[in-house]
Amino acid sequence: MNVKVTLKDVAKEAGVSYQTVSKVLRGQIKVTQDTQDRIETAVSRLGYRPNTAARNLRTQSxxxxxxxxxxxxxxxxxxxxxxxxxxxxxxxxxxxxxxxxxxxxxxxxxxxxxxxxxxxxxxxxxxxxxxxxxxxxxxxxxxxxxxxxxxxxxxxxxxxxxxVDVDGSDGMHQTTAHLQEQGHTKIALITWPEGSRAGEEREKGYFTQMAATGLTIDPEWIVRGENTVHFGYRLLNQLIALPTGKRPTAVACVSDEIAIGAMNAALAQGLQVGSDLAVTGYDNLPMSEFLFPALTTVEQPxxxxxxxxxxxxxxxxxxxxxxxxxxxxxxxxxxxxxxxx
The missing domain is CATH 3.40.50.2300 (Response regulator)
Structure with missing residues (x-):
């Protein structure tokens, strides 16, 4: 026979009062991180499940x-x-x-x-x-x-x-600065269609860092498309089709999915990613570490x-x-x- 775990059981396990447990689980008070961790650990270890139906009737929520x-x-x-x-x-x-x-x-x-x-x-x-x-x-x-x-x-x-947001401008600022440190001055950007707030923030980081180092941006280096591998592939081909003097040596992408498409397009054109053409992504998807070559990218919390x-x-x-x-x-x-x- 299973014994129902109560709020008091959780409180005893965590070493706090049951009123504290109740208020923390309802988001009614803020406690120290140590107390929060002890309560969450006790809830998980004991398998505590509140009586949702009773609570809903009581609170009309x-x-x-x-x-x-x-x-x-x-x-x-x-x-x-x-x-x-x-x-x-x-x-x-x-x-x-x-x-x-x-x-x-x-x-x-x-x-x-x-x-x-x-x-x-x-x-x-x-x-x-x-x-x-x-x-x-x-x-x-x-x-x-x-x-x-x-x-x-x-x-x-x-x-x-x-x-709550992640500072996309800072992420792309770090990326662009890193590409410049590798010696690149012709850095293109593959981004999303206009109107995307996240896209605009990432673009801001690119433009700000390029301006800070006095680098001129060719308008043809900024290309836009949907967040898919297919568009990354297509837009990279568009960039490397530019005349030799205008062709970028590095491409910053606003997502890993776009970057994966771009890397595949470069390889299909006989370019070595990393040496002939630098490519970066954004999001640090699990697969990005296992691409060949492994993808430089931005990790978000x-x-x-x-x-x-x-x-x-x-x-x-x-x-x-x-x-x-x-x-x-x-x-x-x-x-x-x-x-x-």
Whole structure:
């Protein structure tokens, strides 16, 4: 016969009061990292599962957080968002919340209607968002309606809302500076279509670093396409088809997927990646280390981002003040052979 683990059992294991455990799991108080770790370890070791049905009746809360999946123009997977959501689910479930995912459309009126109805029916207590764009209408709607939400990504610097982001400008600044240190002056950029907020931040890092070192950027070095291996392949061919005097010797890509396509295009043209042409990516996908040559890329603290977005949302749901509404995390350049290092 299985013995039900109680809140008091967790408290005894963690060496704190059961009131502390209850408030921490609900996101109602902030404790030291040591205490947080001990509580999480006790929950995991004992297999504690709260009585969700009883709690929902008592609090009249669905204990659900909404997340809208946008079907893009391609069927390419989005591993960074998958990592973000995995981290978010982990943190949410530690606080007895779960994610409700739903499909949204590019038609913004239909999308807004979905957000409005889910919250009006109390099917969710709030939302997390990702893959944001400039002046994102979802964020504007949630702000105007005063609906709890937190975003992985920014939308408009004048808007006052809770977001967590990785400093894409700094990541691409590190990348461009590294390529310059390898002796490159003709550095091209393969980026996303205009309107992507994350893309704009990464582009900013490239332009800023090139300007800081007095390097002229040929407009034909900036090429745009969707976040797929196919577009990386096609756009790299476009770059190396430039006349010899204009052809770049290094290419910085705003994602690893684009970089993989670019590397394959270079190899197909008989170029040695790393020596004939430097290529860098962004995101440090698991496969990037095992490419040949291994891909120089930028690693983002996605685990930390997912956890922070959930904590930010839960504070709003629990009517607690957001002491820090904007959290900007620093990425790290991972140097490998594809950049000629």
């Amino acid at each position: 669905s204990n659900l957080i909404g997340y809208g999946w946008l079907q893009g123009s391609s069927d390419s997977p989005h591993p960074v968002l998958n990592q973000f959501l995995y981290s978010a689910v982990q943190r949410a479930e530690l606080n007895d919340f779960h994610l409700l995912t739903f499909l949204i459309e590019e038609d913004i009126e239909n999308t807004i209607a979905i957000y409005r109805e889910l919250h009006a029916r109390r099917q969710v207590e709030g939302f997390i968002l990702a893959d944001t764009n400039d002046n994102d209408p979802r964020i504007r709607f949630l702000m105007e309606e005063n609906i709890p939400f937190a975003s992985f990504g920014r939308a408009n610097d004048a808007w006052d809302f809770g977001w 996605i685990q930390e981002a997912g956890s922070a977005v959930i904590e930010m949302l839960l504070k709003q749901i629990n009517n607690q003040p957001l002491l820090e509404k904007q959290v900007l995390l620093k990425p790290q350049l991972i140097i490998r052979q594809s950049s000629g290092a």
